[in-house]
Each structure stands twice: as structure tokens, then as C-alpha cells.
Amino acid sequence: MIQKPDAAPIPIGRVVATELKPATPHQFHFWTANETTVGIGAIVKVEGAGSGEQGGRVVYGVVTDGFAYSDLATPLHDVVGAEGDPARAADAPTVRQEIRLWTAAVLRQDPEEPLQPVPIARVFVANDADIARALRMDAYLQGAQPTAIPMGLYTSGGLESPVYLDADFLLGPEAAHLNISGVSGLATKTSAVEFLLASIFQHFPTHRGKVAAVCFNVKGSDLCFLDQAGALDEEDRRRYARLGVAAGPFEKVRYYAPLKADGVNLNTLRTHPDLVADVEPLVWGLGEVLDFAEVLLNRDDIDAKADAFIDFLADRVLNKDFDDPLVGRHRVQTFADLEALFRAIFDGLELHGRGSDSWRTHHIATIRKVRNRLSNVSTRCKGLVTDDGPSNDLPWGQLEDRAVYVIDIANVDPLGQDLVFARVVSKLREHLERRDLGVDAVVVFVDELNKYAPGDGPDTYVRKMLLDISERGRYLGLVLFGAEQFRSQVHRRVVGNAATQVFGRMDMDELATPGYQVLSPATKIKLATLPVGELMVRHPHFTQPIFVRFPRPAVLRGRDGMERFPLTPDLPFPDAVARQLVRLDRAIRPNVVKDLVADRTEDDVRRALAATRRARPADPLAYFRKALGSRVAPDVPRERRGVPPLKPISEEPY
Amino acid sequence: MPRSWVDAIVAAGVVPASYVPEASLGRPDEDVVPAELVEGDVLRAHALPDGAITPAAVCFLDGIQHWKVVGHAGATPVVRAHVAAAVRRRGADRRLRTAAERSRELAITHVAALPAAARRELERSGVDVVDLPASDLGQPSRFLRAARVRVDRAREAVERELAEACIACLGPAEWLVVDGLLSDSQVLAEHPRALGVIKSHGTQYFTGADLERALTLPAAHRTSVFLPQSHQHQPVYSWYLRLWPWEGNDLLYGLVRIEARAHAATLVAAGAISAWLVRERAPVSTPDARFDRLLYPIHDVETYLRSRAPRDLLPAPASRLPRTGS
Numbered sequence: 012m013i014q015k016p017d018a019a020p021i022p023i024g025r026v027v028a029t030e031l032k033p034a035t036p037h038q039f040h041f042w043t044a045n046e047t048t049v050g051i052g053a054i055v056k057v058e059g060a061g062s063g064e065q066g067g068r069v070v071y072g073v074v075t076d077g078f079a080y081s082d083l084a085t086p087l088h089d090v091v092g093a094e095g096d097p098a099r100a101a102d103a104p105t106v107r108q109e110i111r112l113w114t115a116a117v118l119r120q121d122p123e124e125p126l127q128p129v130p131i132a133r134v135f136v137a138n139d140a141d142i143a144r145a146l147r148m149d150a151y152l153q154g155a156q157p158t159a160i161p162m163g164l165y166t167s168g169g170l171e172s173p174v175y176l177d178a179d180f181l182l183g184p185e186a187a188h189l190n191i192s193g194v195s196g197l198a199t200k201t202s203a204v205e206f207l208l209a210s211i212f213q214h215f216p217t218h219r220g221k222v223a224a225v226c227f228n229v230k231g232s233d234l235c236f237l238d239q240a241g242a243l244d245e246e247d248r249r250r251y252a253r254l255g256v257a258a259g260p261f262e263k264v265r266y267y268a269p270l271k272a273d274g275v276n277l278n279t280l281r282t283h284p285d286l287v288a289d290v291e292p293l294v295w296g297l298g299e300v301l302d303f304a305e306v307l308l309n310r311d312d313i314d315a316k317a318d319a320f321i322d323f324l325a326d327r328v329l330n331k332d333f334d335d336p337l338v339g340r341h342r343v344q345t346f347a348d349l350e351a352l353f354r355a356i357f358d359g360l361e362l363h364g365r366g367s368d369s370w371r372t373h374h375i376a377t378i379r380k381v382r383n384r385l386s387n388v389s390t391r392c393k394g395l396v397t398d399d400g401p402s403n404d405l406p407w408g409q410l411e412d413r414a415v416y417v418i419d420i421a422n423v424d425p426l427g428q429d430l431v432f433a434r435v436v437s438k439l440r441e442h443l444e445r446r447d448l449g450v451d452a453v454v455v456f457v458d459e460l461n462k463y464a465p466g467d468g469p470d471t472y473v474r475k476m477l478l479d480i481s482e483r484g485r486y487l488g489l490v491l492f493g494a495e496q497f498r499s500q501v502h503r504r505v506v507g508n509a510a511t512q513v514f515g516r517m518d519m520d521e522l523a524t525p526g527y528q529v530l531s532p533a534t535k536i537k538l539a540t541l542p543v544g545e546l547m548v549r550h551p552h553f554t555q556p557i558f559v560r561f562p563r564p565a566v567l568r569g570r571d572g573m574e575r576f577p578l579t580p581d582l583p584f585p586d587a588v589a590r591q592l593v594r595l596d597r598a599i600r601p602n603v604v605k606d607l608v609a610d611r612t613e614d615d616v617r618r619a620l621a622a623t624r625r626a627r628p629a630d631p632l633a634y635f636r637k638a639l640g641s642r643v644a645p646d647v648p649r650e651r652r653g654v655p656p657l658k659p660i661s662e663e664p665y
Numbered sequence: 666m667p668r669s670w671v672d673a674i675v676a677a678g679v680v681p682a683s684y685v686p687e688a689s690l691g692r693p694d695e696d697v698v699p700a701e702l703v704e705g706d707v708l709r710a711h712a713l714p715d716g717a718i719t720p721a722a723v724c725f726l727d728g729i730q731h732w733k734v735v736g737h738a739g740a741t742p743v744v745r746a747h748v749a750a751a752v753r754r755r756g757a758d759r760r761l762r763t764a765a766e767r768s769r770e771l772a773i774t775h776v777a778a779l780p781a782a783a784r785r786e787l788e789r790s791g792v793d794v795v796d797l798p799a800s801d802l803g804q805p806s807r808f809l810r811a812a813r814v815r816v817d818r819a820r821e822a823v824e825r826e827l828a829e830a831c832i833a834c835l836g837p838a839e840w841l842v843v844d845g846l847l848s849d850s851q852v853l854a855e856h857p858r859a860l861g862v863i864k865s866h867g868t869q870y871f872t873g874a875d876l877e878r879a880l881t882l883p884a885a886h887r888t889s890v891f892l893p894q895s896h897q898h899q900p901v902y903s904w905y906l907r908l909w910p911w912e913g914n915d916l917l918y919g920l921v922r923i924e925a926r927a928h929a930a931t932l933v934a935a936g937a938i939s940a941w942l943v944r945e946r947a948p949v950s951t952p953d954a955r956f957d958r959l960l961y962p963i964h965d966v967e968t969y970l971r972s973r974a975p976r977d978l979l980p981a982p983a984s985r986l987p988r989t990g991s
Contacts (some may be wrong), residue, residue: 084951092947103947
């Protein structure tokens with residue numbers, strides 16, 4: 012993919028150094044012709060005397076600023092020359108001498124020791140091989156086991172060179188995580204991540220193991236059509252070819268979405284009949300929720316008492332035969348069971364407590380608070396959290412290599428989103444620690460990091476979890492790809508631990524924040540006007556930010572997907588049940604299912620359906636039928652007949 | 666890296682030196698030269714016509730000279746001089762580009778005063794040697810004045826050679842504007858599209874009321890055309906032109922003298938040529954102190970030549986403190 016130059020290069024500029032603007036080991040200045048292809052972000056090469064075979068110094072730099080000025084001593088002299096008439100200024104017989112002076116930051120010096128000021132020498136446009144050297148990509152592009160992941164094309168003056176990231180620094184173990192920021196709509200954050208995931212899946216070296224991605228779809232339908240091919244133009248296809256990435260949708264995509272409150276229709280934008288069959292319901296029960304009770308507690312709730320009571324429930328009550336003199340015998344497996352326990356506690360204290368406000372050392376107020384929070388989640392996240400049915404989860408331990416797992420929680424209550432995120436990431440971490448996830452590395456894509464890991468605000472469980480991934484994930488293979496609109500509003504440690512930083516079009520106010528002080532004013536202006544499809548990338552191997560273009564992702568964009576696969580209204584209860592069973596076995600006839608569920612309570616049907624989903628039996632219909640139980644004929648009251656008197660009533664009157 | 670001839674003669678016994686003679690060693694003022702009016706019978710101020718047209722292609726020629734005392738053989742200075750000239754052509758895009766350039770390096774001294782080894786080194790170096798006669802020896806200032814004249818002549822020769830080479834290949838509608846006298850060269854003096862623009866006014870052509878009229882010429886006016894009666898130069902027509910108002914400044918502020926072919930056509934074109942040259946006031950050639958008389962393209966040629974001159978001949982910004990050990 013690295014192309015070799017055909018002809019001897021022609022210099023496009025020359026280094027200049029003055030006492031006021033000297034060349035240093037980290038920065039230099041050069042001039043070019045007025046009509047030049049050089050611009051901000053261009054990569055150039057300086058060849059000192061005796062370069063090449065004679066072993067002279069070669070310096071690679073990236074243009075960070077540009078200046079133009081003429082030999083005009085003061086603006087007043089221009090006024091005088093034009094006699095105060097701007098129209099005449101343009102009519103001057105001679106155009107003043109002008110200069111295009113550029114400032115470049117050094118990317119690499121060759122040899123690197125001793126580090127010396129940049130020589131005053133000729134400047135060339137960098138070619139493919141130069142880009143690879145300049146960005147130190149040669150270290151991971153070549154060799155027996157290359158780890159290069161195509162990120163985009165560096166473009167300047169008609170030249171295009173692929174830019175690669177080092178998998179060891181993108182997905183661990185040397186460094187990890189990627190953070191992408193930019194304004195909504197124009198920064199192409201999601202598109203960039205989609206392209207990069209495709210690139211990772213195609214180029215992640217097999218000797219580094221298996222990799223999968225878990226994407227949280229927290230808004231809109233951007234991630235709902237990753238398995239569908241999107242429209243690409245010739246330019247995009249050319250870029251794909253140049254980068255060595257096959258243009259196509261993801262081959263293995265698994266969708267998960269909670270159910271709606273009815274417990275049978277999926278709460279996702281991917282409801283078109285052609286696609287909805289691929290969406291797996293995400294349903295959790297009490298056990299799954301109780302492990303992450305901390306997520307449900309807000310700052311005011313965090314106290315030792317509530318924690319202690321939740322721990323008590325988890326350790327002593329959940330899934331155990333619990334017997335207590337006050338509340339009797341309970342086996343708590345579902346929210347409904349837990350609610351029964353709470354009722355029994357309150358009733359017991361009221362009737363037999365003899366004025367006591369505590370049960371097993373837990374104050375009634377604490378018990379009420381925990382009950383309130385737990386019942387609250389089953390109400391606010393109805394569909395995700397089942398009151399009384401079994402759960403349906405991601406295939407922990409069996410994640411597939413190069414597969415994307417999309418968890419669509421766009422329409423879920425924020426509390427539920429937090430819960431899903433906390434639980435999924437925790438499970439990923441648990442399994443990665445045990446090395447039994449099924450893959451060696453997982454990319455977790457989270458949009459709206461401003462919301463989940465804000466720089467200020469309450470110290471939530473989700474933020475703590477994101478910090479934990481950021482700081483320790485690389486050792487486990489748990490990699491965070493985070494996106495946000497305002498990087499300055501994301502927690503410093505989350506952003507700072509991202510080894511690869513990507514910037515789309517930025518807001519000027521955001522660029523004025525201290526985090527961008529290292530960028531030159533020209534680079535900031537370029538960032539503020541960056542076209543769609545162009546990004547600025549910082550990577551541990553690159554000593555300066557680099558601008559790259561990437562092709563449109565080869566998947567259907569959310570908006571296009573919604574046009575091609577419009578939403579379908581929620582199905583009636585029997586149809587929705589039939590659809591879910593048909594998804595398990597396409598031979599099942601929907602009418603049979605409808606007959607089965609006719610006249611059955613929805614709760615019974617939901618419970619049977621959940622059990623069938625969870626068991627994944629060979630014959631889903633039979634299993635469902637069995638789980639549903641035999642139909643009990645309605646107990647029709649017999650017509651009440653009069654009891655015949657022992658003796659016939661005489662017709663005799665009194 | 667090959668040694669320069671300066672290093673060689675220093676190695677051969679000449680005492681090294683490094684200083685640029687003071688500018689006060691200026692050119693001597695010329696005498697009064699009579700002139701014959703060829704336009705009207707009295708010297709008059711003529712307003713310039715409106716709607717001047719600038720030629721599409723114009724070549725501008727200028728030259729520079731740098732010199733420096735680089736050694737002493739006994740009390741005899743050895744001078745190193747660099748003279749150069751360039752032509753910068755302005756085309757339809759109004760940008761100046763170098764069309765031709767020429768330069769020379771000179772060693773000026775009284776050769777007989779040099780040690781034999783230094784003479785041999787000088788000969789071996791191939792540098793153009795100007796051997797001043799023994800009559801120019803004596804106090805250093807006397808020698809330096811003579812050296813200065815030789816440097817002037819060398820520069821004028823390079824300018825003339827380049828101008829004549831340039832004018833030979835001038836396009837049919839192309840003009841050549843020379844900084845200085847046109848009358849030094851017969852080829853230039855007879856060319857229909859060659860102009861000389863003279864900024865210095867050492868030579869006086871008029872006296873009395875005519876002189877006053879010439880020196881108080883209003884801005885954007887020219888004088889009547891006259892024919893200088895110099896026997897040392899080729900016959901050319903000439904006139905004064907005021908580029909900028911002199912009021913509030915000195916009498917010579919913005920005043921240039923133009924030389925052109927001595928031909929009837931010049932009389933007809935003098936007004937249009939003057940109007941064109943007034944247009945050349947913009948861009949202003951600041952920060953050069955002579956900007957009131959220095960056309961920007963000529964200033965540009967100078968800048969170009971200075972940028973290519975040997976850096977060690979330019980006056981050093983540092984003081985002439987004794988050298989330290991390194």
C-alpha cells in the first residue's frame with residue numbers, strides 16, 4: 012500500500028532561519044512559491060546537505076502555521092501609493108513581492124541523535140515512504156508481524172498517503188483507547204468509528220488474537236444498520252482500495268434491545284419486518300439488577316445503611332430459601348418475589364413489631380428507600396427489567412471474533428441506560444479477567460461521553476466504571492472508543508488515558524479551552540472548518556497531530572436506513588409473541604402460536620416466552636407450550652337449581 | 666571547500682583586513698553641461714496626459730556594487746569588489762521575474778606592492794585583477810578613491826553589457842527601463858523602447874530661470890525635452906519628471922530625469938511615457954530612503970541582487986572590535 016516515488020522529487024521550498032525566527036530541533040520555517048500546494052497539516056521533508064547516500068540529516072515536519080506578507084513597510088505606504096483610492100491599489104503596474112512563509116513542527120529527525128536544529132536546506136513534499144518514516148509507522152508497518160490498522164488518507168496537494176495506527180497502541184497492551192470529539196452532525200464521529208471498526212476487523216493481526224466490538228446505541232438509529240450495505244461513490248471506493256480495506260457492511264452483527272412495556276415488542280428503531288428478527292431481546296431480572304444497585308442510587312442515596320441492606324438481600328435472600336419469624340418463608344428470585352418480601356416485612360413490623368422500627372438491624376426507612384429504588388427501576392425500565400421472568404443476556408463467554416454487538420438503548424430511560432452500560436461493561440471486564448469471554452479484546456463504543464463521564468457533576472457508578480476502563484482496560488483488552496461533542500467537558504482522566512485522540516470539526520468556544528492550547532491558531536482554524544470526512548488524529552507514534560480523510564463507512568447510515576427500512580407499528584400481543592417464536596424457529600406457524608396464547612393472561616405468556624428464549628430449545632414451540640402449561644378450562648358455574656323440598660309443598664294454604 | 670583568493674594571498678603574506686570604506690568617499694560632482702531645448706523655445710512645465718497606458722511587458726535593469734578592503738601589503742590596500750546587474754521582466758501578470766543577470770568579482774590593488782607569493786596566488790585564482798598605478802598610492806583614502814572609481818566603472822560595464830544583451834532580444838512591444846544613464850551606450854541610446862531613469866542630479870543642465878523652472882516642477886508634470894550637450898555621452902533626449910510633490914520637502918524630492926532616444930518620435934511620446942512612469946510610483950518602494958525617486962521595479966532588482974551578493978562583502982552589523990582568539 013506504500014507507493015514508491017517514480018521520479019526525483021522537486022523541491023517546493025527552502026528552510027529559512029533568522030535571529031528572530033531561528034530553526035530549532037522542534038520547529039522550523041520555510042518559504043514556498045506563492046502558488047503552492049502546501050497548507051496547514053501538510054507533511055514536508057527537509058534534506059540537509061549530503062542527504063541520502065552520504066548520510067546527511069533528514070527532517071520531517073508538519074505545517075502548523077502559515078504567513079504571507081509583502082515588502083510593504085507600513086500600511087500607510089500602500090495608501091500613499093494608491094493616493095487613498097483602494098480601486099487604484101489594484102491597478103499598480105507591479106505586484107509587490109510577497110512571501111509564503113510556513114512554520115512546521117518537527118515530526119522526526121533522521122538520525123535522531125544527536126538532536127540538532129533543522130538544517131537550512133531544501134524542502135520537499137513528503138511521499139508515501141516519507142509519511143511512513145515521518146509518523147514512525149515503519150516500526151509497525153513492516154516486519155514479520157505488522158500491527159498496522161489503516162485509519163485514513165493523509166492528503167496534500169494531490170498526494171494521498173495511507174496513515175496507519177498501531178494496533179498495540181490502539182487496542183493494547185502498550186496503550187489503548189480512542190477518543191473522538193467534534194460538533195454534532197459535522198464531525199462524523201460515528202462514521203469514523205464505523206470505518207475504524209471495519210478497518211480493525213480486517214487488519215487486526217491474527218497473532219494478536221480475537222477481537223469484537225460492543226456498541227451502545229444511545230441515540231437515533233446510527234448503529235442500527237451496520238449489517239446493511241450503504242451507498243458509496245467512486246471516490247470512496249478508491250479510498251478504500253488505497254487503504255486496503257474491503258468496502259462492505261459488517262459480516263457479523265448481533266443486535267440487542269430491551270422490550271417495550273408490553274414485554275413482547277422490541278424497543279428499537281430496527282423494527283422493520285425484514286430486520287427485526289435479528290434483534291435479540293435484552294431482558295434482565297432481579298439478580299442482574301441487584302448486582303448493580305449502586306447504579307440506581309443517586310448521590311443522596313449513597314450511604315452505608317442502604318449499601319448494607321442491599322448486600323444483605325444479595326447475600327442472604329436472593330435465590331435462597333429465606334426463613335424469618337417475622338416475615339415467614341420466602342424464596343426471592345424475581346422482583347415480584349422481592350416485593351412480596353418487602354410487604355411481609357412492613358406488615359410484620361406493623362402487626363408484630365411491638366413498636367420496633369427495625370428489622371434485622373435495618374431501619375424501616377432504609378428498607379423503604381431500597382424498595383423504592385428497586386421498584387422504581389422495574390417501573391421506569393419496564394421491558395428491560397422483568398418483574399418476574401427469567402433474563403435474556405449477551406452471550407457471555409461466546410463472543411465471536413470480528414463481530415459487532417450493538418445494544419440499542421436509545422429509547423430506554425437514562426437510568427436504564429446507566430444500568431445496561433454498567434452491567435455490560437462489568438461483565439466484559441469479569442470475563443476478560445478470566446480470559447473466557449470468547450475474544451481477547453473488546454472495543455466498547457460509547458457516544459455522548461459528556462453525559463456518562465462528565466468532568467464535573469456527581470461521581471456516578473458509570474463514571475467510575477469508565478475511569479476504571481480508561482486506566483486499567485488496556486491490560487485486559489477492554490478498549491474504550493468514546494465520542495463526545497465537547498472534549499473539555501469529559502473527565503480529564505478518561506480523555507487523557509485515550510492514547511489515540513481524534514478530532515472532527517470543532518466549535519470555536521471549545522477550541523478556546525485550555526485543552527487545545529498546544530495547537531497553533533492556524534490548526535485551530537482548520538479544525539473549526541474541517542469538512543465532513545476529515546479528521547485530525549493524535550497517536551502515540553505521531554509527535555504532532557495529523558489530518559486524514561477517511562471514506563464513508565460502507566454501511567447504511569441511520570437516516571438512510573430509516574428510509575429504506577421504516578419503522579413498523581407495534582404488533583398486537585399475539586402477533587408479537589408469534590414473531591418472537593418464529594425468530595427461534597422459522598417453521599413455526601404464527602396462527603398456531605396465536606391459538607395457543609388466546610385466552611391466556613399476558614403475564615403467563617410473557618413468562619413462557621422468556622423461558623423459551625432463555626432455554627433455546629430444539630423445539631421452541633413445544634417448549635413454549637409446556638412452559639405455558641395446559642389450558643385450564645374455565646370453571647363455568649353451574650346453573651343454580653332450587654333444592655327440592657323434602658316434602659312437596661302442599662297446595663294447602665296455611 | 667576551495668580556498669578563496671583572499672585566503673590565498675593572506676596565506677602568502679598579505680595582512681588580513683576587513684572593512685568597508687566609508688560612504689563619504691562619494692562620487693565627485695560633475696560639471697555644468699549645457700543643454701539644447703528640442704521641444705519649444707523655452708523650458709516649460711507640461712502637464713501629463715490622462716489615461717496613460719503601461720506597456721504589457723517591461724524589463725527593468727539595475728546594478729549593484731559591494732567592495733571591501735580585505736588585506737594590506739605593507740601600506741597598500743587589497744580590495745575585493747563584487748559588481749552585478751540583473752534584468753527583471755514584468756509581464757502581463759504584473760509580477761517581476763529575473764530574465765538575465767551578470768556579475769564579476771574584482772581584486773583591486775597595486776600588484777607590484779604584493780609579495781611575490783601573493784602575486785602568484787592572485788594569478789592562480791583567476792580573479793579579475795585591477796592593477797592601480799603607483800600614482801594612486803599614498804594615504805589610504807587616495808587609494809580607496811581610485812579603487813572606488815574602478816568599482817564604479819566595473820559595475821557600469823556589467824550593466825551596459827547586460828543591457829545591450831537584453832535589448833538585443835527585446836520583444837516587439839517590450840521596453841527596457843535602465844536605472845541610470847542611457848547615454849553610456851550607443852546601442853541603448855538609439856533604441857526606440859529604451860529609457861534611462863536618473864535619480865541623482867549632480868550634473869546641471871540649466872541655469873537661471875530654466876533651472877528654477879526645472880527644480881520647482883509641480884507633481885505629475887514634466888519639463889520640455891532637451892538634448893544634453895555632453896561630449897562624453899551618446900546623444901539622447903532628456904526631460905525632468907516630478908513623481909511626487911516637492912513642497913514640504915527638498916527641491917529634488919520626487920524629481921527624476923528621463924533619457925530616451927534622440928528622435929522626433931520621442932518628442933511625441935514624452936508625455937505618455939511620463940504618465941506611464943508616474944503610474945510606476947505605486948507600489949511605493951519603501952523602506953528605501955530614495956523611494957521618492959526609486960521606481961518599485963528598480964528597487965526590486967536591487968533587492969534581488971543584494972540577496973544574491975556575497976554575504977561577507979556586506980557591512981557587518983557588529984562593531985570593529987579586535988578579534989578574539991576564535
